[in-house]
Amino acid sequence: MSREIGEVILDLKNVSLAFGGVKALTDISFDVREHEIRAIIGPNGAGKSSMLNVINGVYRPQQGEIVLRGRRFARMNPYKAAQAGISRTFQNIALFKGMSVIDNIMTGRNLKIRTNLLLQALWWGPARREELAHRAKVEEVIDFLEIQHIRKTPVGRLPYGLQKRVDLGRALAMEPSILLLDEPMAGMNVEEKQDMCRFILDVNDQFGTTIVLIEHDMGVVMDISDRVVVLDYGKKIGDGDPDAVRSNPEVVSAYLGAGH
Amino acid sequence: MLYRENGQFKTSYADDQQIFPIAQDRWLIIGLLVFAFIGVPLLVDEYLFRAILIPFLILSLAALGVNILVGFCGQITLGAGAFMAVGAYAAYNFHIRVDGMPLLVSFLLGGLTSALVGIFFGIPSLRVRGLYLAVATLAAQFFTDWVFLRVPWFTDNASSGSVSVSNLHILSWEIASPLDKYLFCLALLTVFALAAKNMTRCAVGRQWMAIRDMDVAAEVIGIRPMFAKLSAFAVSSFYVGIAGALWGFIHLASWEPAAFSVDRSFQLLFMVIIGGLGSVMGSFFGAAFIVILPIALNQFLPALGGLFGMTISTAGISHAELIIFGALIIFFLIKEPHGIARLWSTGKEKLRLWPFPH
Known part of the structure; x- marks a missing residue:
């Protein structure tokens, strides 16, 4: 592969987000390295989309901060995020x-x-x-x-x-230097998914764009991403390369239920 | 068969981004403009100028302004009449208070004043939308009604709030006859319509439409909602203000605040809804529909009655006029909610393929 994964460019530290009494995200920290494809997975309602919304400033977390290329943002907003080179796609187009x-x-x-x-x-x-x-x-x-x-x-x-x-x-x-993709393949058939995977890999490869991706199709996630974060009920339960995440017992039970 | 674009190849993006990329459309518009500037003056009598053409041109300009705000930026307004009034009275004050002020400059200053007032009354749009915003802009309407009626300074201490202008001229061109007035309005409208088309096909127009269609996504790609909304209010009010100044100076020559009442605001809103939201062309269709149709019905109904041996009373005609007019509005909105402009473009699309629909 021509691209080389570089330093950490986006670092999320202890992010917590609540809507009234509902805790969407609890004390989540993870980082994204330059040029990598970073996936966020988790069951429905785990807080994946909220996580993206925090990164590009649509939601303001109550706690935590975002460090983007060494610049600290306690309060991000969409305009600042766009200026800093973060762009995104949406789950419901x-x-x-x-x-x-x-x-x-x-x-x-x-x-x-x-x-x-x-x-x-x-x-x-x-x-x-x-x-x-x-x-x-x-x-x-x-x-x-x-x-x-x-x-x-x-x-x-x-x-x-x-x-x-x-x-x-x-x-x-x-x-963009960082591209956030919120379920780019939801609701697509196999061929469309293949096309989309190809585009994502090409973007990453040709332009060196860092990609943060939410996706439900495990085959796709495990195939194309470099590292994976797993969320469940707003908490981080796993983080690492695809193989490590796949064999993490907590992740398995979150996806398949406890008594499998 | 004439309406084909075969053989018209675009070799640059500049060619592709023309206002009328299809040659036939270009020629049609050029022909229309030539006809409007040269043909119409030869054919038309004074009554038509005064009763139909001049009001049509001025209200088209106002509808264009309303369309920029409502159609392109999606911010509903019921205050268009207010901004017409601001434009008219501001231009009037510049006209009489500054000695030797050129007519065009006082019009532009009137428009700019209206733009400032528009920005002020546009501030609520940053927080509220839809019907609530409509109510907020309605406040502008009642506020200006009150100001121009009750604050004598604005009307140069005229007791009734009625003001008048006379002896209008640009350099040595005296704008006195209906023909002069028509040409003056037409020239201004041509310039402003072109500018509106340019804005809507450039970055600023895309910002407005992005805010209209999906404001969250617009913000995420780096469009500031405040700038987009307030610039739409400013440009829209500028256009409406200029139209107001024209309406006062050119069409009425002497007017009072009632000329710009809430009825006018509704009329302009109906024009853009019927003509086509988010279409420069639609503003003209809408203005034509609302200005010309009632007069046409008025002329046509007695003749129709005569055909069946009936004589319709004058009151009957005006009632029937309202009924038919209302029915037509409902018919158009059911048949094509996107307005006459959409009918027009669908028609053109079909014509390009005609007679083979596939």
Whole structure:
């Protein structure tokens, strides 16, 4: 493999999150190293999505901190996370339904837009050049994900599997250093899953993007990830490479129930 | 068969991102503009200018402004009439209080004032949405109604709150005849419609639409909701404010606050809903539907009655007009909830394939 796993770039320390009396996450710590594929698994309601939401600042944990490349964030918010190079996809596709595929992916370039509203209204020199330059970048993403044929279709009209791919495209257009994927393969058939796995591995391999991934398909998780965190009822019950996690008795009982 | 794009190959992204990527559309629009600027003045009489064309143009501009906010950014507003009033009265004050103020500059300043007021009344949108926001913007409506009626400074101490302007000119061009007024409105509308189209196909438009469609996801990819929403309020109020100034200065020439009542706000909202939310073209369709249809019905109904040997009383006509108008609105909304603009684009899509639907 060409990529080399580097230093820790994202470190979560003692994160606890509660909604009123419900404890979603309790004192969770784990780290993510540069260029690796890190999976988060666990039964339904274990707090996996909450974990991602904490990382990119949609939820604010009551305790704990996030260290991103040595910078400490006691309070992350989505905008800061985006600026720091974290992008994500959503479990229940959160595309902009009224817009075409191109426009959806173009929104991913938003942070890189420099011209102001007035120039854009006039479609004047810099604004026009900028728009076209970003369009070229977006076309690279479109080529990468093999969705050229649907580029002008409104996303609402696309089948589920393709919508998931567009969702990934929008996240990739940000040129993130860390990509959070919330169940990228949920509800897909085998071929779509294979495609998606290929894209995830390619992103990781070609761009060196660090990937944090939530997934239920154990075969996929064990195959593509470098290290796995296991959550259950908001607590961390396992952490390590796929083989270690697979043979961890606590993990086995969480998945199969106690008296197996 | 004429409407084909065969052979029109795009070799650059600039070609592909034109406003009208299909050559036939481009020619149609250019033709329409030429007709509007040259053909219409030769064909149309004063009554049509005054009663239909000028109101249509001005309300199209206002509807365009409302569409930017409601259609593109998804923030519902019932305060459009208020921003028209702010634009009109602000332009009026700049016009009379500053000596030698050029007409266009006082219009622009009126629009800018309206944009500032729009930003102020847009602040609740950062916290509330939907119907609650509609109520908050309704506050703008009642507030301006009250201010322009009760604070004499704004109306230059006119006792009734009614103000008037006269002797409008740009450099040496006197805007007096209905034709002049029509051309002036048309020119402004063309410029602003083009700017609106540019904004909606650029980054700022995508920010608005992203906030409209899924605000959480928008924030995650680095769009600041505050900037997106308030810029939509500002641009929308600017457009509506300019339209208000035109309505006061050009269409009415003398007006009182009642010209911009809550009825106007509803009328503008209906225009964008019927015309098509989130479509620049839709604003024009909506304005045409609401301005022209009642007048057309008014002319057409007596003739229809005469055909069956009936004479319809004037009151009967105005009642029937309301009934038919209401029924048509309901029909359109059931048949095509996305408005006339969607019917238009579906029609074009079908036409591209016609006569082979697959």
